[in-house]
Amino acid sequence: xxxxxFVAKFASAYFDPKLELRVQAFxxxxxxxxxxxxxxxxxxxxxxxxxVAFICFTSFSLTFLMVRYVGxxxxxxxxxxxxxxxxxxxxxxxxxFLSGGYKSGMPCFFLFAVILTTIxxxxxxxxxxxxxxxILYTGCCLIAFFFPQAVHxxxxxxxxxxxxxSALISCGILLAIVMLLHQRMYDTRQTELENANHALxxxxxxxxxxxxxxxxxxxxxxxVISTDIINAADQLDYQMDIDDMKESLENAQREVxxxxxxxxxAMKHSSIHKHxxxxxxxxxxxxxxxxxxxxxxxxxxxxxxxxxxxxxxxxPVNGNADILLHVLSNLLSNANRYxxxxxxxxxxxxxxxxxxxxxxxxxxxxxxxxxxxxxxRGVSDGGTGLGLHICRSAIETHFGxxxxxxxxxxxxxxxxxxxxxxxxxxxxxxNG
Numbered sequence: 001x002x003x004x005x006f007v008a009k010f011a012s013a014y015f016d017p018k019l020e021l022r023v024q025a026f027x028x029x030x031x032x033x034x035x036x037x038x039x040x041x042x043x044x045x046x047x048x049x050x051x052v053a054f055i056c057f058t059s060f061s062l063t064f065l066m067v068r069y070v071g072x073x074x075x076x077x078x079x080x081x082x083x084x085x086x087x088x089x090x091x092x093x094x095x096x097f098l099s100g101g102y103k104s105g106m107p108c109f110f111l112f113a114v115i116l117t118t119i120x121x122x123x124x125x126x127x128x129x130x131x132x133x134x135i136l137y138t139g140c141c142l143i144a145f146f147f148p149q150a151v152h153x154x155x156x157x158x159x160x161x162x163x164x165x166s167a168l169i170s171c172g173i174l175l176a177i178v179m180l181l182h183q184r185m186y187d188t189r190q191t192e193l194e195n196a197n198h199a200l201x202x203x204x205x206x207x208x209x210x211x212x213x214x215x216x217x218x219x220x221x222x223x224v225i226s227t228d229i230i231n232a233a234d235q236l237d238y239q240m241d242i243d244d245m246k247e248s249l250e251n252a253q254r255e256v257x258x259x260x261x262x263x264x265x266a267m268k269h270s271s272i273h274k275h276x277x278x279x280x281x282x283x284x285x286x287x288x289x290x291x292x293x294x295x296x297x298x299x300x301x302x303x304x305x306x307x308x309x310x311x312x313x314x315x316p317v318n319g320n321a322d323i324l325l326h327v328l329s330n331l332l333s334n335a336n337r338y339x340x341x342x343x344x345x346x347x348x349x350x351x352x353x354x355x356x357x358x359x360x361x362x363x364x365x366x367x368x369x370x371x372x373x374x375x376x377r378g379v380s381d382g383g384t385g386l387g388l389h390i391c392r393s394a395i396e397t398h399f400g401x402x403x404x405x406x407x408x409x410x411x412x413x414x415x416x417x418x419x420x421x422x423x424x425x426x427x428x429x430x431n432g
Contacts, residue, residue: 014027014031014067020185023076024181024185026067026076026079026080026083026120027067028174028177028178028181031067032170032174034060034063034064034067038056038057038060041053041056041057041060051098055091055094055095058091059086059087059091062082062083062086062087063083063087077122077125080120080121080125081121081125081129083120084117084120084121084129087113088113088116088117088129088133089132089133089136092106092109092110092113092137093136093137093140095109096110096140096144097140097143097144097150097151097152098152099152099163100151100152100153100154100160100163101140101141101144101148101151101153102140102141102144102145103153103154103160104154104160104163104164104167105163105164105165105166105167105168105170106167107141108164108167108168108170108171109167109171110133110137110140111171112171112174112175113133113137114130114133114134114137115175115178116178117129117130117133118130119178225252225256229249229252232249232252279318279319279320279398280318280319280320281316281317281318281421282316282317282318282319282320282321282324282421283313283314283316284310284314284317284319284324284348284355284357284418285310285311285312285313285314285348287321287324287325287328288308288310288328288346288348288357289308289310290325291325291328291329291332292306292308292328292332292346294329295329295332295333295336298332298333298336299332299336299344302336302339302340302341303340303341303342304335304336304339304340304341304342304343304344304361305342305343305344306344306345306346307343307344307345307346308345308346309345309346309347309348310346310347310348311348311349311350314348314350314355315350315355315420315421316420316421317355317398317418317419317420317421318398318419318421319398319418320398323394323397323398324394324398326390326394327390327391327394327395327416328346328357328359330387330388330390330391331359331391331414332344332359333387334387334388334412334414335359335361335363335412335414338361338363338364338365338366338412339361339362339363339364339411340363342361342362342363342411343361343362344359344360344361345358345359345360345361346358346359347360350420353419353420354400354417354418354419354420355417355418355420356415356416356417357415357416357417357418358413358414358415359413359414359415360411360412360413360414361411361412361413362410362411363411363412364408364409365406365407365408365409365410365411365412366404366406366408366412367408368408371404371406374388374404375388375389375391375392375402375404376389377389388404391416395416395418398418399418399419400416400417400418400419401416401417402414402415402416402417403415403416
């Protein structure tokens, strides 16, 4: 059964696990003080102990004000000190002498006061208050011992027993609740720490993967650049053919550009998961048109024609336009690399609960032995080995799937499917 609205709001306002333990303990003390204050005030009125009733009612009123306005109109520290001074320093010693002295349940409340003071006050405040309490409560017991006439004793032994038992039960229950609140807060904090630790581990994994990508994939071009520059220097020393020197430098330049592409790809790969929080409802039609327009001139250099077969608009997906543009750019770049004087066609179609986008070419295709592994990192037939791996990571970040079909010598079709916005896992659809 669910909590009622009032109970849920009450628990959230005063005993939320995210609140500090001292704040929860303060609130618990406040409500316990109000409840016990009303009970003892009523009992005292029946017994015609008007002064005790006045003390109980005053404690109730003061505690109510503190709990009601703490953190709003009165700072937590001031409220805590008011409670400690008025209840622990004043009311408890008075009640000690009016309710049987150390032959009553008041020593239990002294112990309760010491424990609560330890929780609700901080650092120097705590040290000062505890010192006062130890001196005050010890003094009360000594006065009661040396000046028994100062204590209002119980007339019957049964009354002593009832007072002690009720004090033990009351203080025990309150302290048990405080410990339960502490355990709940500890469990909440532990869960938060575990989640943070998992997030840090994920971040460390991404960092390690990024560094591995960079170190592994830059090693080859750096070696080639070094070799070509050494060759060019040797050719200068021996005044060899200028064409050979030019070829060495051009090779070095190509490797430099390859390094730039590798770094850009690695940076894109490392930032994909970060952009998941930046997703929003997205129509793929303008995204595809923008990506295609940017590649028309590049495709024409290889004599390729770009054909678009997409509707004027598509149902929205929950996506990040920059990531999907990068996916489209990678797929068009791959199609252009392996196609000469051919046709590259982009189609998009909504079907059921998803949208499927296809990039098809009639180029040379993919070798059969590479096809099952094309989306793995480092698998390549002349590229960096990161492009398709990044595409797969990006599409999976969108809760989609990507696949490739190819016949060597005839062409390749790469397609990816994205769920519609209202069918995204973890997305709440608010428009019906």
